[in-house]
Amino acid sequence: MPVSIRVLIADDHPVWRRGIRALLDAEADIEVVAEAADGEEAIRAIRAGGLDVAVLDMEMPRLTGVDVSRTVRDEGLPVRVLALSSYDDASYVSGLLQNGASGYLTKDKPPSLIIEAVRAVARGEGRWFVQPTSKDDPAAGLSERECEVLALLAQGKANAQIGETLFISENTVRNHLANTYAKIGVRTAREAVAWAWRNGFPGAE
Known part of the structure; x- marks a missing residue:
C-alpha cells in the first residue's frame, strides 16, 4: 500500500514523540515526515507544506497547540489538526473545535485509537475520540x-x-x-x- 498520509508530530517530550513516531511509521499508509518540539517549530513545518495531518500536543512551550491550530485555521494552511491533550471536559473540546482542530484525542487512549484518529482526520472526518465530560463547576478543567x-x-x-x-x-x-x-x-x-x-x-x- 503506497504512503498517502504525511504526518507532523509536535510535542515537547522527545520520548513521547519517538513512541508516536514508531507507532505511526509501522503503518504502511502513514509516514511521519516531520517533528517539532514546540509550537513555533510546528508552525514552520506546517507552512513548509507537504503535510496531511499535524498531531499537536496542546500544552507545548513558546506557542501552544491551541495557537498553532488557530494559525492553521486563520491562514488557511492545507493541513488537518489532530489535537492531543490530557483534558476531556466538554468546554475544552468545544474550544478546540472553534480554534480549528479537526479531531481530538486524550493521551491515555490506546495506540490503536491514535492510528485510527490520524486516518479519520486525514479523510476529513471531524471526530472527537473522547467522550467529553460536562461539569457544573465553571472552573472544571482549569488548572x-x-x-x-x-x-x-x-x-x-x-x-x-x-x-x-x-x-x-x-x-x-x-x-x-x-x-x-x-x-x-x-x-x-x-x-x-x-x-x-x-x-x-x-x-x-
Whole structure:
C-alpha cells in the first residue's frame, strides 16, 4: 500500500514523540515526515507544506497547540489538526473545535485509537475520540494557575499586572490565557471576562 498520509508530530517530550513516531511509521499508509518540539517549530513545518495531518500536543512551550491550530485555521494552511491533550471536559473540546482542530484525542487512549484518529482526520472526518465530560463547576478543567490568571483578568488587570501579581512572566501569562480560552471556548480577553462573570467564576468580582 503506497504512503498517502504525511504526518507532523509536535510535542515537547522527545520520548513521547519517538513512541508516536514508531507507532505511526509501522503503518504502511502513514509516514511521519516531520517533528517539532514546540509550537513555533510546528508552525514552520506546517507552512513548509507537504503535510496531511499535524498531531499537536496542546500544552507545548513558546506557542501552544491551541495557537498553532488557530494559525492553521486563520491562514488557511492545507493541513488537518489532530489535537492531543490530557483534558476531556466538554468546554475544552468545544474550544478546540472553534480554534480549528479537526479531531481530538486524550493521551491515555490506546495506540490503536491514535492510528485510527490520524486516518479519520486525514479523510476529513471531524471526530472527537473522547467522550467529553460536562461539569457544573465553571472552573472544571482549569488548572489552579489558570484559575488565578482568569480571575485577575476578570478583575481588569492587564497581562503585565497579572504577571507581577503571580511572579510569572508576561509570556507565561499569555500561555495560560491561551490554554484557558481553549478550555472555556472563547477567543478574546473580553469574551473570557464575560464568560467569567456570566458563570460566577470564583474571584471575578
